[in-house]
Amino acid sequence: MLWTKLFENSQGIYSEGSEKAYMNDDILEDIRNGSRDAFKQFYDMYENYAIRTAKAITRNDEHAKDAVQEAFIRVYRNISSYNSTLPFDAWFYRILVNECYRILSKEKKNTPIDTSTMENKEQLREHSKENLSDLYSMIQNMADIYRIPILLKYIKGFSEKEIATILDLNQNTVKSRLFNGRNLLKTQLELLEMEGS
Amino acid sequence: MDQLDDRVKKEILDHTKDTPSALKDDIWSQIDQELFQTKSQKEKKRKSKIIPIAIAAAAGVMILFSTQTESGNAFIKQIKDMFVPEKEIIQSIEGNDEETNVNLQEGKDSNYIIYIDEDRYKLVPGETSDIITTKEPLEKRYPEVSMEIKQYTDITPQEMVMTLETDLASEYTKVTETESVSDPVEGFKLHGISGSEWNSPVTNVYVVDNLKGGSFVITEKYFLEAAEGHGARFYAMLQEFKIVE
Numbered sequence: 001m002l003w004t005k006l007f008e009n010s011q012g013i014y015s016e017g018s019e020k021a022y023m024n025d026d027i028l029e030d031i032r033n034g035s036r037d038a039f040k041q042f043y044d045m046y047e048n049y050a051i052r053t054a055k056a057i058t059r060n061d062e063h064a065k066d067a068v069q070e071a072f073i074r075v076y077r078n079i080s081s082y083n084s085t086l087p088f089d090a091w092f093y094r095i096l097v098n099e100c101y102r103i104l105s106k107e108k109k110n111t112p113i114d115t116s117t118m119e120n121k122e123q124l125r126e127h128s129k130e131n132l133s134d135l136y137s138m139i140q141n142m143a144d145i146y147r148i149p150i151l152l153k154y155i156k157g158f159s160e161k162e163i164a165t166i167l168d169l170n171q172n173t174v175k176s177r178l179f180n181g182r183n184l185l186k187t188q189l190e191l192l193e194m195e196g197s
Numbered sequence: 198m199d200q201l202d203d204r205v206k207k208e209i210l211d212h213t214k215d216t217p218s219a220l221k222d223d224i225w226s227q228i229d230q231e232l233f234q235t236k237s238q239k240e241k242k243r244k245s246k247i248i249p250i251a252i253a254a255a256a257g258v259m260i261l262f263s264t265q266t267e268s269g270n271a272f273i274k275q276i277k278d279m280f281v282p283e284k285e286i287i288q289s290i291e292g293n294d295e296e297t298n299v300n301l302q303e304g305k306d307s308n309y310i311i312y313i314d315e316d317r318y319k320l321v322p323g324e325t326s327d328i329i330t331t332k333e334p335l336e337k338r339y340p341e342v343s344m345e346i347k348q349y350t351d352i353t354p355q356e357m358v359m360t361l362e363t364d365l366a367s368e369y370t371k372v373t374e375t376e377s378v379s380d381p382v383e384g385f386k387l388h389g390i391s392g393s394e395w396n397s398p399v400t401n402v403y404v405v406d407n408l409k410g411g412s413f414v415i416t417e418k419y420f421l422e423a424a425e426g427h428g429a430r431f432y433a434m435l436q437e438f439k440i441v442e
Contacts, residue, residue, distance in 0.1 A: 006380065036229070036232075036233045039228075039232070039233075040225070040229075043225055043415055047221050047224065047225070048216065048341075049223075051213075051216045051220070051221070051224075052210070052213035052214065052216070053213075055213045055216075056209060056212070056213050063221060065224055068224055069224050069227050069228055072224075073227050073228055073231055073232060076228075076364075076414065077232075078230050080380060080432075081425070081429065083430075117267070134208070135204060135208040136208045136209065136211075136212045139205065139208070139209065150205070151209065154202075154205050154206040154209045154210075155210065155213065182202075184202065185201070186201055187203065189201070
């Protein structure tokens with residue numbers, strides 16, 4: 001993928017977890033120079049939300065572990081191709097999300113998820129009633145075109161623009177998917193609550 | 198953020214929060230092993246190869262001076278003979294590691310060697326420079342894709358950078374600040390781009406000290422969408438660029 005193109009015009013400070021912990025140029029430079037200590041520092045800063053995200057996307061702890069591990073390795077090996085004037089978090093999470101997709105598709109022996117071609121399949125997946133007994137299950141039963149943007153938005157707090165960058169989608173597409181996904185959740189919740197009352 | 202947003206966020210975070218520290222340590226251990234322990238082992242292996250090369254070089258020098266019959270060119274040839282004619286490199290293309298066979302090529306006037314991915318590229322020797330370009334010509338709709346290697350024997354790298362900064366500024370709409378780099382070559386890097394379309398022209402220019410008071414100027418040209426393709430392949434080939442003293 002073309003990072004220089006992806007990140008053009010992106011702005012802002014990208015932090016992992018808290019504003020105190022963010023990728024800075026010194027750490028990046030040290031990683032570029034092959035510093036193990038700097039890479040460990042980066043790992044300590046990013047592993048928590050990376051594991052959360054991978055667990056949510058893959059719905060499997062073991063797959064999440066593999067995805068996170070591989071994503072960090074890829075970051076180290078490809079750090080020379082990262083343009084430090086562009087947002088690091090979006091670059092990192094794009095690699096992580098792609099690793100999750102790769103592991104999922106390998107595991108399920110399906111074709112990789114291509115969110116760009118699924119625009120017309122805007123339905124929730126077929127699901128049993130018991131799968132929708134709580135909100136998290138509802139989210140996890142949604143089609144990936146809604147599920148992944150929602151997970152990125154709520155786990156890490158990524159903006160629509162950042163999600164668009166990570167998923168290589170138009171920002172308006174992300175906006176629309178978040179809006180529709182949220183409405184689907186709202187409807188499902190209302191139905192559940194009506195049935196429960 | 199309204200109530201639903203708060204609820205969604207809480208649900209997701211609650212369901213993903215339990216990551217035992219043992220798992221985090223385990224992941225790091227695997228990463229560490231893959232990246233740093235393996236790397237150390239490779240470095241140890243690489244160091245052990247220096248000795249035979251040094252012996253071969255010493256032998257070459259001895260032959261040269263003992264017989265006094267071999268020309269300087271023959272000596273250069275002898276040094277080049279120390280490089281394997283073909284080898285496999287691992288290059289990162291669009292985030293994936295790709296094993297590629299590359300072949301030894303001798304640069305203009307035997308001043309450098311480089312390994313070329315001959316499945317995709319060819320080296321075209323010119324009057325004043327060598328040009329590495331695609332083996333098959335690109336369609337007309339694509340901008341130029343090439344990597345030119347040219348030596349300026351009487352212009353130092355610093356002087357060359359100043360000239361190139363001016364040249365690039367007149368040719369490209371956006372030129373980034375010149376930086377010192379150690380990869381893919383040791384020297385200076387200049388970067389220029391015009392636009393943000395898929396076919397916007399991009400250039401990377403590397404200036405390398407020729408160790409004789411002059412410079413090698415390596416000019417990569419491709420287009421924005423080819424950055425992770427041709428750009429990455431040029432980068433990998435350039436890592437194999439060696440000046441023959």
